[in-house]
Amino acid sequence: MNFAMISLVLALVWVSITGSFSAPNLVMGWIISLIAMWVVRNQMTTPVLITRMRRIIGLIYLFLYELLMSALRVASLVLTPNVNTHLKPGIIAFPVSAKSDVEITLLANLITLTPGTLSVDVAEDRSVIYVHCISVDDKQKVIRDIADGFEAKIIEVFE
Amino acid sequence: MFSAIFPILAGVSILCGSIFSLLAAIGIVRLPDLFTRMHAASKAGTMGAGLMFLAVALISFNGPVILRAFVGFVFLLLTAPVSAHLLARAAYFAKQPMTPLTRIDDLKNAPPPNN
Numbered sequence: 001m002n003f004a005m006i007s008l009v010l011a012l013v014w015v016s017i018t019g020s021f022s023a024p025n026l027v028m029g030w031i032i033s034l035i036a037m038w039v040v041r042n043q044m045t046t047p048v049l050i051t052r053m054r055r056i057i058g059l060i061y062l063f064l065y066e067l068l069m070s071a072l073r074v075a076s077l078v079l080t081p082n083v084n085t086h087l088k089p090g091i092i093a094f095p096v097s098a099k100s101d102v103e104i105t106l107l108a109n110l111i112t113l114t115p116g117t118l119s120v121d122v123a124e125d126r127s128v129i130y131v132h133c134i135s136v137d138d139k140q141k142v143i144r145d146i147a148d149g150f151e152a153k154i155i156e157v158f159e
Numbered sequence: 160m161f162s163a164i165f166p167i168l169a170g171v172s173i174l175c176g177s178i179f180s181l182l183a184a185i186g187i188v189r190l191p192d193l194f195t196r197m198h199a200a201s202k203a204g205t206m207g208a209g210l211m212f213l214a215v216a217l218i219s220f221n222g223p224v225i226l227r228a229f230v231g232f233v234f235l236l237l238t239a240p241v242s243a244h245l246l247a248r249a250a251y252f253a254k255q256p257m258t259p260l261t262r263i264d265d266l267k268n269a270p271p272p273n274n
Contacts, residue, residue: 016226071179071206074199078186089195089257112201112240118194119240120247132194132247 007033052157059153063110066149070115077134090136091120094129094143096151103154104129110150117142162220169218176210179203192257193250201243208235 007030014029015021080086094111096104104126108119111131118132133142186199209232216228 017223021220067202067206067209070202074186074203075179075182078182078189078199078203083189084191087191087195089192091194091251108244109237109240112243113205113236115202116198118198118201118247119244120194120251132198134195134198 003037007037010036055153055157059150059157062149062153063113066110066114070113073115074134086135088135088137089133090139091130091132092136092139092142094131094146095127096129097147097155099126100158103158107146107151107154110154111146114150117146165217165220169214172210172214172217176207176214178207179210180207183207193255194247194257197243197247201239205235205239208232 010033011026011029014032015026018025018029077083077086096107104122108122108129111117111119111129116134118134119129120132121130122128123130131142131146136142180203183199183203186203187196190196190199212228212232212235216225219225219228
């Protein structure tokens, strides 16, 4: 099941790189992907790749959804009359448990692209990301949302 | 028949993309300080440009073009937050005033950066 999915994805990549969307070319790509997978069959049997792929896809899905939501929210905020009465901006400190550069960079980027939050600075000792929120009602809730959402998913992917 | 739907989808996607870009621009004019403005620019702007890449991918029927549109979108996702972050950080440490509506500032108590 998982191998079938990977070979299909590889076939699609083949089709898009060769630039001809025809049925014979798709079959050709599929055959080549099967050969390629047969060559690396010993590495393919590790299930780690599959579970990690699933987590990465989950992360991408969550991220695209949050980006759409945040764009819609900013759009509706911009269009409200008396925009200033709806703003309660503030900078809050978000304690990071992610450690590596990649994880922190990814987390900071995701924070910026999701609703109402913008990463401003990372502490020198990397223990805290300072996040600008467009509307802070409950500081603890914002911190909890980030920690349980993106940070948990990112740590899952990179563990 | 089936392929007739792609130009329509591409058109819708371009329209939505330009609306998001317009709203990002309006947000930059209307919001009170740089930090709140970066919210509008980074999110609605990324969404707008992303939808236009999607439109290109939908209408081109050309593998390499689709791949390039996708890669362009990924680079946008990588760079837009970084530039928003750098602008906000530079503005904060250059003592750019924040709007008086600001409620909390946890960064105030942090040690200033060396560079």
